[in-house]
Amino acid sequence: MRALHDLVVAGQVDPTELVKTPLPGVIADSWRRSLGRGVDPDRQGPRSATDDVLEILRRDNPLTAAMPMIRRLLVDDATDSGFMVAVTDARGTLLWVEGHRRAIRKAEDMNFLPGADWSERSAGTNxxxxxxxxxxxxxxxxxxxxxxVAQPWSCTAAPVLDPTTGVVLGAIDLTGHSSAATPQTLALVRATADAVGKYIALQRLTEAPTDPVIDDVGARLTVLGAERATWTARDAAGVMRTRTLAPRHADILVLLTRHPEGLSADHLAVLLDSEDLDVVTVRAEVTRLRRAIGARYVGSKPYRLLEPVTSDLDVVLRFLEKGDVGTALDHYAGPLLPHSTAPGIVRLRVESRSTVHGAAVAAADPELLARLARVSAF
Structure with a gap:
C-alpha cells in the first residue's frame, strides 16, 4: 500500500487506473479527490483556527452539549486502550481531541489538535x-x-446526523494503533454517533419551541456548506431516512425548489450546463433522481415538485424575510452547493451569499459579523 501511494503521488500511476489496483474503492475515490484538490501529501499538518475562532466554533456547535455523553460512551474506554477521540464540526475542524495522553502528544506532530482543519479538502484522505x-x-x-504524516495511524469515524433534519452536525473519530480500525471499533463509533444525533434531536424538542418555518415541512434538502447534499424523507414505513445525493441530483432539486412553476427539459438543461446539454441526458438524470428519492416527488411536463420539499437555503431566506438575521445565521452552514458548476446553481449561490452578507452587515451587530466571518472562513 505504501509503495502504491508513493507511485500515485509521484504521478507514476494514473488516478483513473486505481480501480485496477487492490486499493479499496472508497480509498481510491478519496485519493483521486485529494489529488484533484491539490492536497500536498508531505505537508506537516493542516491549517488551524485561532483560539478565538475555536471558541466560537465550539459554542455554536450542537455537539458541545453532547460532549459529556461522548466522553462516557467513548473517551473513557479509548483512554484505557491507548486511543484518541476527536470530535469535528460539519466542515472537518477538530473541536476536541481527548483520550490517551501519550497518543495526543504524539499526534501533535501532525497538528491533530483542536482548531485544525482535518476536512478531506485540507488534509486529504482521513x-x-x-x-x-x-x-x-x-x-x-x-x-x-x-x-x-498521518500514515503511522489508523482511525475510524462516523458522521453525526440530526435524525430529524438530516443535517450533518459533525463527526466522531477514534484514532490510534491498528486496532483502532476493526469491525468492533466501527460498530462502537457508529453506535456512538447515532446515539449522539438522537440525543441532540431530543434535546432540541424538549428545550426549543416549534417554529413552523422549519418544522411544518415534508422532505428536507441540505445543500449549504457541506461536501455533499443530503435528502431526508419518510420511507414507506413512515421512518425518516437520510441519503447522500449525487451532485447532479442535488443541482436539479435545488433548481426545482426555486422554480415551483416547473421547468421544461430545455430550460433545465441550460441551468445545469453552460454547454449544450442534451435534453435526453436531462431526462435520464431526472429518471435516476426519481428512482433515488421516489417518483412521487418529481412530476414532468414541466419538471416540478409534487410534494413539499424544504431546503436549508429556504429556511435561511425565510428567516431573513422575517428580519431574524441571528436565526438565519444559525442555519447558514456556508455557500450553496460549493462544488457545483451548474450555471443556475452558481447564480443562486452568489445571490444567496450576497443576501446573507448584506443582512448581517445591515444589522450592524459585531456578534453577527463575527459569526458570518467564521462561516465564510471555513
Missing amino acids: APGTALVLGREVQIRRWEHFSR
Whole structure:
C-alpha cells in the first residue's frame, strides 16, 4: 500500500487506473479527490483556527452539549486502550481531541489538535474528513491516508446526523494503533454517533419551541456548506431516512425548489450546463433522481415538485424575510452547493451569499459579523 501511494503521488500511476489496483474503492475515490484538490501529501499538518475562532466554533456547535455523553460512551474506554477521540464540526475542524495522553502528544506532530482543519479538502484522505464527504462511517488504515504524516495511524469515524433534519452536525473519530480500525471499533463509533444525533434531536424538542418555518415541512434538502447534499424523507414505513445525493441530483432539486412553476427539459438543461446539454441526458438524470428519492416527488411536463420539499437555503431566506438575521445565521452552514458548476446553481449561490452578507452587515451587530466571518472562513 505504501509503495502504491508513493507511485500515485509521484504521478507514476494514473488516478483513473486505481480501480485496477487492490486499493479499496472508497480509498481510491478519496485519493483521486485529494489529488484533484491539490492536497500536498508531505505537508506537516493542516491549517488551524485561532483560539478565538475555536471558541466560537465550539459554542455554536450542537455537539458541545453532547460532549459529556461522548466522553462516557467513548473517551473513557479509548483512554484505557491507548486511543484518541476527536470530535469535528460539519466542515472537518477538530473541536476536541481527548483520550490517551501519550497518543495526543504524539499526534501533535501532525497538528491533530483542536482548531485544525482535518476536512478531506485540507488534509486529504482521513477518517473524519472522508466520513463527512461520504455521509457515512469509514475506516482508514495507516498507508491508506493520503498525507504521509498521518500514515503511522489508523482511525475510524462516523458522521453525526440530526435524525430529524438530516443535517450533518459533525463527526466522531477514534484514532490510534491498528486496532483502532476493526469491525468492533466501527460498530462502537457508529453506535456512538447515532446515539449522539438522537440525543441532540431530543434535546432540541424538549428545550426549543416549534417554529413552523422549519418544522411544518415534508422532505428536507441540505445543500449549504457541506461536501455533499443530503435528502431526508419518510420511507414507506413512515421512518425518516437520510441519503447522500449525487451532485447532479442535488443541482436539479435545488433548481426545482426555486422554480415551483416547473421547468421544461430545455430550460433545465441550460441551468445545469453552460454547454449544450442534451435534453435526453436531462431526462435520464431526472429518471435516476426519481428512482433515488421516489417518483412521487418529481412530476414532468414541466419538471416540478409534487410534494413539499424544504431546503436549508429556504429556511435561511425565510428567516431573513422575517428580519431574524441571528436565526438565519444559525442555519447558514456556508455557500450553496460549493462544488457545483451548474450555471443556475452558481447564480443562486452568489445571490444567496450576497443576501446573507448584506443582512448581517445591515444589522450592524459585531456578534453577527463575527459569526458570518467564521462561516465564510471555513
